[in-house]
Each structure stands twice: as structure tokens, then as C-alpha cells.
Amino acid sequence: MSLTKKRKVANTKVDKNKAYSLKEAASLVKEINCTKFDSSVDLHIRLGVDPKKADQQVRGTVSLPHGTGKTKRVLVLCTPDKEADAKNAGADYVGLDEFITKIEGGWTDIDVIVATPSVMPKIGKLGKVLGPRNLMPNPKTGTVTNDVAAAVNEVKGGKIAFKVDKAGIVHASIGRISFDPNKITENSTELINAILKLKPATAKGTYLKSVSMASSMSPGITLDTKSLSN
Secondary structure, three states, X not given: OOHHHHHHHHHHHOOOOOOEOHHHHHHHHXXXXXXXXXXXXXXXXXXXXXXXOHHXXXXXXXXXOOOOXXXXXXXXXXXXXXXXXXXXXXXXXXXXXXXXXXXXXXXXXXXXXXXXXXXXXXXXXXXXXXXXXXXXXXXXXXXXXXXXXXXXXXXXXXXEEEEOOOOOEEEEEEXXXXXXXXXXXXXXXXXXXXXXXXXXXOOOOOOEEEEEEEEOOOOOEEEOXXXXXX
């Protein structure tokens, strides 16, 4: 069966006029999966905010109770006295100057960068490379810290960073298609609750405008936002 046939079948199983509960969506997303690999399950959350306004840039971190199902590659940029802590915590790459040179040359084969505050002045010049890829260490996401071991453990344990894009949407992976529906539901709930807590005081009207769930190459499933924001 070709992928297009699978996609056609998947499309017939999703009612475009229905808003599903989170539990229904978590089961349905597995049923309509079209891929042979363990694809990512993502949430796309449209918020009633104006990202151009500094006080409405929703961003933060959340530790998913069941992790993301993906092993994240972590680079720790630090002084030599912190290197052992980072390595013992499971960091994939540890160092400073040699990695700054590699990144300047275009290397970004990593998922998260953790840095100590003392080395941030050196890293600032990497903004053009790291910024667009959302890799720049940031105190708000816990990736600029002296406790590099704790930061590495959190990232490896399922901590994810999220932020609203220019269109007012948060895109985040909350697991893999191999997860059982309960794990998908619980991870989704954790992310949505974290975003709800960050509602800007200046945001007008409906905050949680729409939420959809999808796996790689599958149709999106619209969620019932009223049940999510209770």
C-alpha cells in the first residue's frame, strides 16, 4: 500500500468538523499514523497574543512526565572546572573554544546548548548561527546556569523549551507514535497547562484559540479547547 493510499484512509478517519477531546485525539493519532518509523507526535497551539509585543512573547520550559521519546544531544560550553560535572551528567559534547570555532563554521549537530554565565560573553557572537535554530542558551529556559549537571539531567529527562512564533503559534513535540495514548495525553496536558499559566496580562480576548495534534505526515486532529482550558 502506498503512502498516498494510507493518507487517504487516514483522512477519512478524521472528522474535520469535530473538536476531539485530548483522550480521543491521543488514540486517533496512533490509528491514522502513515509512517513506518517512530514518528514524532506534535501539538500546534494557536494563542491570542501579539508576538510583536515584548510582553506577549510566550516562552518557557516544561518537563514532560514521560519524556519526548527522543534522546537529545547536549553540548555544554563551560570552563574546565565544570567539564567533569557535565560529562558525568551525560552531556554529549563538553568544551568551549573548539566548539565555538566549529559553530562559527556552521556546525549545529546538537539539540540543546547549556552554558555557564561566565562564558556567555564569548558565545554572544554566535547569535547569527544559533538564534534562528533556537539553540542560543537562555537563562529563562534554564540553559544558562552554573549547575550544568542539573541542566543536562533535565534536558535528558524530558525537559523541553517552547516559544510562540511570529504567527502566534507554539509548535512542540510531546512524544512519539509508539507511546500509548495515556502517555500522549499526560504529556500534552503538561505542556498545555504550562502555556496556560503564562497567559500575558495584556493579552485580549481568547487566549487558547486552537490546538491541533498530528504525527509526521498525518492529518491534523482539532482539539476541543474548552475542555483543555478548564
